[in-house]
Amino acid sequence: MKKKIQSIVYILFILITFFALVNAFKSYQNPLSIYENPLVWFALIGFIAVIVLKEVVSFIATSKITEIENEKAGIIPEDPNLWIKKLLVKFTRSKSIDEEEDIVLDHNYDGIRELDNSLPPWWVYMFYATILFAVVYLIRYEIMDGATPEMEYQQAVAEARIEINKYKATSPDVFDIANLELLTDEKDLKRGKAVFNLNCASCHLGDGGGSIGPNLTDQHWILGGGIKNVFNTVYNGGRDGKGMIAWNKTLKPEDIAKVSSYVISLGGTTPAKAKEPQGEIWVDETVKVEEVEVEIEKTEEEINGNTVKVEIEN
The missing domain is CATH 1.20.5 (Single alpha-helices involved in coiled-coils or other helix-helix interfaces)
Incomplete structure (x- = not known):
């Protein structure tokens, strides 16, 4: 009676769970998405686990019954691990203790005698594999210049x-930081101003005059001026322990470029309450180099012009 009740409960569980899973697969658009429908996965895993557990219990019970019946009949069952032992013997060519007398060598070292065992097949096959690998490696990298x-x-x-x-x-x-350039478009600066007022004005004031943070309208910079330096300061933060936080987790790179351009546009303006300068005066070295190159070109043109005049006068 007890077995019948267990069987009925098991069959009911299988049928109910099966129909529930079928309805879930029909109802949900992505039934196998563990993020959207984790309950479907729980039901599926539970369904499979119960079936597997039932079969394992049945197998163990059947094996136990067979073992008891064999004991009563006086039948000695074959060792279930015999195939493993045979495989190990074949794979290692090991000799049993009874067979060792056949492979003992004649020489004797202070009572220590040596067995003439053959090399295990697994070791031999690995050795052949290393030779094959060496040949392939030699041809591939030394001869064919791989x-x-x-x-x-x-x-x-x-x-x-x-x-x-x-x-x-x-x-x-x-957005590519490597190709970062100063933005001068009115739309970009307007967006930069909005980002500045929302995130930066609390420390630098709305006009950039500086409060907790430094004045952004003078020529002094703590970590360097120019679009790339300002962008890097906003992106990675200021000095360790006492500078501005890094905004790369809060703002998009595009917005950091726009707010950095807006900060540079504040240079030369007159805030209501300007904070004392901090840092050093920053000079754009690239601009100086370009100015020098222009001066050199002008000088060359003047020299060439004077040379032409001299030649004409002559």
């Missing part, structure tokens, strides 16, 4: 850069 791991790495990096450049070319909205 690519080394370093060369393969460089090739992979080059291919990745090509893919990145292709992606950037087909995605104009992707």
Whole structure:
């Protein structure tokens, strides 16, 4: 009676769970998505676990009954692990203790005698494999001049850069810090001002005059001026322990570029309450180099012009 009740409960569980899973698969758009429908996975795992557990219990019970019946009949069952033992003997060629007398060598070292065992097949096969590997390696890298791991790495990096450049070319909205430039468009500066008023004005004041943070309208900079330095300061934060926090987790790179451009546009303005200058006067070295190059070009033109005049006068 007890077994019948257990069987009925088991069958009812299987049927109810099966129909529940079928309805779940029909109802949900993505029934196997563990994030959207975790209950479906719990039901499915439970359904499979119960079936597996039932079969394991049945197998153990059947084996136990068979073992008891064999004991009553005086039948000695075959060792269930016999196939494993046979496999080990075949794979290692080991000799039993009874067979060791056949492979004992004649020489004797202070009572220590040596067995003439053959090498295990697994060791022999591995040795052959190393020889084969060495031959292939020699031909591949020494004779055919194959690519080394370093060369393969460089090739992979080059291919990745090509893919990145292709992606950037087909995605104009992707922000590239390497090509960062000062933004002067009114729309960009307007957005930068909005970001500044929302996140930066509390420390630098709305006009950039400085409060907790430094004055942004003078020529003095603590971590360097220019769009790239200002962007890096906003992106990575100021000085450790006493500077501005890093905004790269809060603001998008596009907005950091716009607010950095807006900060630079504040230079030269007159805030209501300007804080004392901090840092050092920053001079854009690239601009100085460009001015020098322009002066050199003008001087060359004047020299050439004077030379032409001299030649005409002559």
